[in-house]
Amino acid sequence: MTPHLMIAALLMASGPAMAQTPVLTVYTYDSFVSDWGPGPAVKEAFEAECACTLNFVGAGDGAALLGRLKLEGARSDADIVLGLDTGLIKAALETGLFMAHTIEADLDLPLEWTDPLFLPYDWGYFAFVGNRGAPQPANFRELAASDLKIVIQDPRSSTPGLGLLMWVKSAYGDEASAIWEGLADNIATVTPGWSEAYGLFLEGEADLVLSYTTSPAYHLIAEQDDSKVALPFTEGHYMQIEVAGKLASTDQPELADQFLRFMISDAFQTIIPTTNWMYPAVMPEAGLPDGFSTLIQPEKAILAPIDEADALRDLALDEWLRALSR
């Protein structure tokens, strides 16, 4: 096919096909819809009870998701956006594209949740993960003083990387710069995303990797390997709460609410722990899978207030860049 024909084909392909059953379109991040994520099981479970078609559309990660939504604006096909985290909520709010949901939820989060627009579906703590038996610094200062090598993610391109930035900033405030300067010689390298960092750690390139307190559960449950541990830090652990929201432009408002209700029901929540490797936002009746009980339970949960997160983020990024560019 010649390029001009291609362009013609590009431009003429038809719009959404007419469907008999109602279609609920959910935008989410790519790893949610992947064959190894919660997507396939969630789709099956919801379609069994909704007499509808659940259509997942994957787009990069949480930040890319929001970017796509901004590009599309009110013309978006999406009825639900699932996969924004607490760091993105303010920016999502400012788009004015979301509307309040009508769900009464009794959530099991370490913090109180009051946001009227966004409903959490899972959460986790960031943590450094290392090998059992290796030295375990108890906080950032001890880590900086040690000669352990860590691999972290770039906050400009990765959600966990941003989480670490906010963790240090929230825990140390004005001293965050000094902490980063202390950590500079511990950082083996900074990767664009979580996968690269975790891969590097498993290859022995570093002693510790920034990941989640739930990471050891994967190795334990899926690989019967108990050699990975998350390190409890005395500062407390920064949280990631993942949320979904209903778009004001939806043509399926009832179905969207039905999905959100389903999202915090057992059917959805039992899928989360061993596919997304996060804690369910509402504890299922059967509890957590075996293996989760061995995970560390941070004493203190840290989360920057949603409306201050943006300003804090820009300040923290400047400090991070300055400290590590020396």
Added chain:
Amino acid sequence: MAARPFPLRRSVLSDALAWAAVACVAGLILLPLLAVFWRAGGSSLPGPADWSALRFTLVQAVLSALFSVVLAVPVARALARRQFPGRRALVTLMGAPFILPVIVAVLGLLAVFGRSGIVNQLLGWLGLPQVQIYGLHGVVLAHVFFNLPLATRILLQGWQSIPAERFRLAASLGLGSRDVFRLLEWPMLRSTLPGVAMVIFAICLGSFAVALTLGGGPRATTVELAIYQAFRFDFDLGRAAVLALIQMALVTVTAMLALRFSLLDGFGRGLDRIPRRWEAETWLLRLLDALVLGLVALFLLLPLGAVIWRGVAGLDSLPPQVWRAASVSVVMAFTSTAITVGLALTFAHLARKRQGVEAVGLLGIAVSPLVIGTGLFLLINPFSDPARLTFAVTVIVNALAALPFAMRVLVPALRDVEKDYGPLADSLGMIGMARFRWLILPRLRRPLGFAAGLAAALSMGDLGVVALFADPDRATLPLQILRLMGAYRMDAAAGAGLLLLMISLLLFWLFDQGGRRDVDT
């Protein structure tokens, strides 16, 4: 040059079509960029952090291009003048680093040069201090790993364009290897090297994951990362577009310079035999070539060996989705290869008269995939759901990304054929399809096969514009590898990486051999 006796209209028409194709390529790259500008409603200026990113990007790209090209000269020369068992296998394997997904290749490199890699273990046994791969040198090392083989293959093509008869003549005149270099090899290098360096420079300008991962931290911030940040961190489309424009301007200027410095001269034609190199038959030169080839084989094969070693375990338990993704990727590879080769021939045809055409073709790797992806998304979205067009968009973007490489191979080859046989063909009134079928195609088989192999392998390994066009039902193999890694399944990802490597090499080999069959007499 002899005037064409039968200036048929058909030739004018085909020229017009060719120019239309060039316009299409330019449009496919520039329109998305314009769309991003339009959506941004203006531009915002890059900040000081962006300028230092630009500085680092330039430094690493220049060093990477320089080292790749300078090191490729002795390697290509050794390959060109030696026959040894396994030579073909080595030449084929040289295609491998180039096509691996970045993270798979980086893990392979780290198995050799990393903290617990082979080199550091050896140094440890010898009681020597450890080497650190993270830093500018690590970035350059990785880029040389990716691009040295490409440079070598293109230079080898150049060496093979020197007719065997010239070397025979040189031998009968009693010329030594120094004179042969000066009289035969240097002129070829003068016309080939700038183009190769230019392509590698252009690729390295767009480096993002390699530079960051091996660069060791924010000091190694590249323009591509700055674009990424502008998009997802600040949602500043204007700044992203300006940065993409700067990137593009850099590639265009470099392309112009490189084309200026490429001297045009053909050698005249011989009988296409593998040359015997009398002047190189001294034991010292043999030893030197053996050493060069041995070192480069180690440098390339050890990390590849690590990729294979890591992948074998995961290969027999690959999830079915990986196989499905592999078939999607193969179909995409064939489609985009057809487009790439067609375009490259068209561009090569026009480049004989207008060199600047090549700069247009180079734009495919000059513009950030994130910007092209976003721009295409903006252009398509009002008319259709972009996810439905994943296949077409990925194929086109892959084809455009492979175009510069295919051009690099075909432009000089076609130029030589036309220079050497053109006047004869003209005087015979051989134009249009007849000329293509009877003159160009047989002469170009080898470079065509190589170019098609490169395009196919590149398309297999390319992540494309997944960020905005992911279609859950038609994931490509590189995307599935990324997803496996994102789901902790590093072993399965390594297995899928090996599968990708094998398929890419097979495709590359098929095309490359197809081009060589019956050529070496």
